[in-house]
Amino acid sequence: MSPSRRFLVVDDERQIRRAVAHVLEPLDGKVSEAASGREALTIAAAEQPALVVLDLGLPDMDGTEVCRELRRWSEAPILVLTARHDDEATVAALDAGADDYVTKPFSTPALQARVRALLRRAGRPNAGEPERTAIEAGALRIDLAARTVTRGGERVHLTPTEYDLLATLATHAGRVMTHTQLFSAVWKGRVFGDAQGHLRVHVAHLRRKLEDDPVRPRHLQTELGVGYRFVVD
Template sequence: MTRVLVVEDDPQLVRALVLNLQARHYGVDAAPDGATALRLAAARQPDVVLLDLGLPDMDGVDVIKGLRGWSRVPILVLSARQGSDEKVAALDAGADDYVTKPFSMNELLARLRAAVRRTGDTPAAGPAATLVETEDFTLDLLAKRAVRDGKDVRLTPTEWHLLEILVTSPGRLITQKHLLNEVWGVSQSSKTNYLRVYMAQLRRKLEKDPSHPRYLITEPGMGYRFEG
């Protein structure tokens, strides 16, 4: 049974989440504050955490940092905050995804299933999984070879670096700051125009319809994700 830890101080929302999750045969624990959440996470070892950022005793970002000190459990942020900076801070701290309140229960459950599925796929894929195949192109990360429509696609070293970060964390939102730090260095962490240019180049080379990308998805103001 997949076990979910719900960290939320709104009793009505907690009740709705618990009922919906239990109806789908998830095991559920609930914590009304950050301290309880960290204690329960250590004791119950959940498979996924649903985390509100606005907790009564500490900021949700601090809970993320506390969990990331010892666990790689998927963390889905439930956020009523409208500013992208706060969401980015949560993602940079180690959250895997976010859902903005008010949200559709179906969307939340789909995101939760995807997070659990990615975790389950990790051991099978392992560090040696170097082939990424989609309906439109194939990437051999070891050979640094991209093939589309049976033909090699030439990618620059920078394009490869950027692409590798995205495709090795499929479905996960990677923040602009993280991508810029990894590819161009900390001194260039504000140069978001670099990302726009290189992502446009990658879409032109790999996507069938670059103006409506299927694989290289933009989350405005926050970052990018690869949907395989």
């Protein structure tokens, strides 16, 4: 890893900034800290960090607005720190461009896992690489070119909507997808009376067809109050 890589930690509490920096420092990068949204945007513009860890409760501006501003000119992964049970703020930040979230108080292993996953995804080369045509997760194989799914080598019949939902989640593996993001990608903005209930039914159908234990899913995981995440490992 390049020692010139930079990380940015944004939180108005110095103790939390130091705790996050302690996780980032072993990753061969320099950690900068900001205590406000405006300071964060100034530092980010100057240093172009490889990762931003952002608290949503800032003193001068909403963390969601910081996400939105960063996304106007930066593709760096954004990991937001959210208060437990504040699902509305979490969803708003993800819809504004954040890549993932950790609830406070957080454990060091949980934060490390999220950071490493984001850096792995951000570090995957794109230019000049052949387009991915299949995704494998355990016994599942999703053929993106043929729009087919097999489980243990056996073909699984999915409806077009079920396939589109699975493919959307799988091509963003490891990343939480909000209800709004999934509806935009799969249903193209069509409106339903109980949108989340409609989505929940389709996810339940997928779990029955694809998971060994639909009650304790391995791949199609729920992020309560936020959305869903496809897990490969």
